[in-house]
Amino acid sequence: MQHSAVPELELAHTNTRPIHWVATATALAAVVALSSVLQPDSARAAQASAPQAKPATVAAPATTGVDFPIQCGPTKAVVQKQASGDLDGDGRLETVAVVHCDAGMGTPPDGVYVLTQAAHAAKPRVVATLIAPKARETVTEFAVRGGAVLATMLGYSTQDVPSCCPDVKESAKWQWKNGTFVRSTPGNTQSV
Numbered sequence: 001m002q003h004s005a006v007p008e009l010e011l012a013h014t015n016t017r018p019i020h021w022v023a024t025a026t027a028l029a030a031v032v033a034l035s036s037v038l039q040p041d042s043a044r045a046a047q048a049s050a051p052q053a054k055p056a057t058v059a060a061p062a063t064t065g066v067d068f069p070i071q072c073g074p075t076k077a078v079v080q081k082q083a084s085g086d087l088d089g090d091g092r093l094e095t096v097a098v099v100h101c102d103a104g105m106g107t108p109p110d111g112v113y114v115l116t117q118a119a120h121a122a123k124p125r126v127v128a129t130l131i132a133p134k135a136r137e138t139v140t141e142f143a144v145r146g147g148a149v150l151a152t153m154l155g156y157s158t159q160d161v162p163s164c165c166p167d168v169k170e171s172a173k174w175q176w177k178n179g180t181f182v183r184s185t186p187g188n189t190q191s192v
Contacts, residue, residue, distance in 0.1 A: 060084030060093035061117040061124030068126060070111045070133050072101035080110065085144035087114065088176040095124070096149050098139045106163065109133045112142075112151065114181070128181050130174050138166065149174040149181075 063079045070077050081098040088094070095115040100108040114128040130149060131137055141152035150173050154166035161167050174181045 058092055058117075058119070061095045061115040063095060063097050063115065063124075065123050066097075066115060066126065068097070068099050068111065068113055069129060070099055070101065075102045078102045081139065081142045083142065083144040083149075085147060087144070087147055087149070087181075089147065092116070094127075096130070096142075096144055098142055098151075100133070100138075107138050109136045110139045110153075112139060112149070114149075130181060130183070136163070137170075140169075147175065 061084075063082055068077050077099050078101070079097050079099050082095055084093045084095045086093055087096075097113050097115060098110050099113060100110045102108075110131060111133045112130040113126045114130065115124040116127050117124040131139070131151070131153070135155065137153040137155040139151050139153050141150075143150045150171075152169065152171050155168045155170060156163075156166055157168050171185060173184050175184070176182075
């Protein structure tokens with residue numbers, strides 16, 4: 001082993017004291033604190049260029065206790081199907097219900113109703129009738145998708161066709177436009 005001609009010097013950085021550890025810890029804490037202040041909010045930064053959509057924060061209206069505009073005589077109205085979605089783009093959910101009278105037999109005609117509930121209202125209310133029971137249609141398929149109501153119905157070509165035997169199959173789509181629900185027919189009417 002070779003010895004140096006220069007006597008060994010005690011260098012300051014090779015001999016640590018508690019004050020060095022305290023200074024290092026303080027400097028590290030300052031860097032972490034400063035980086036958290038200067039860093040952008042990731043959720044806000046990612047959505048800055050996207051259009052702001054109103055989140056649906058209120059639950060969809062329930063169908064229980066709603067007075068549907070359907071005449072059932074001594075029987076009661078039954079909600080056969082229901083689906084919810086924001087149909088008018090206001091950030092609040094609406095519920096669409098397929099309702100018919102609780103008949104002992106046969107196939108009673110359906111009514112399709114849109115329900116909404118104001119923020120402080122005690123119960124939901126019907127704001128639109130998409131299909132009235134007097135149209136004598138039975139809804140076989142039903143969905144709320146992309147702000148639209150979609151349905152497939154069985155109906156009758158004339159008043160002479162017996163109620164037991166619908167002879168027309170029809171599809172319909174309703175969308176909220178200019179303050180009302182506008183119906184369009186995505187497919188042609190077909191004979192059953």
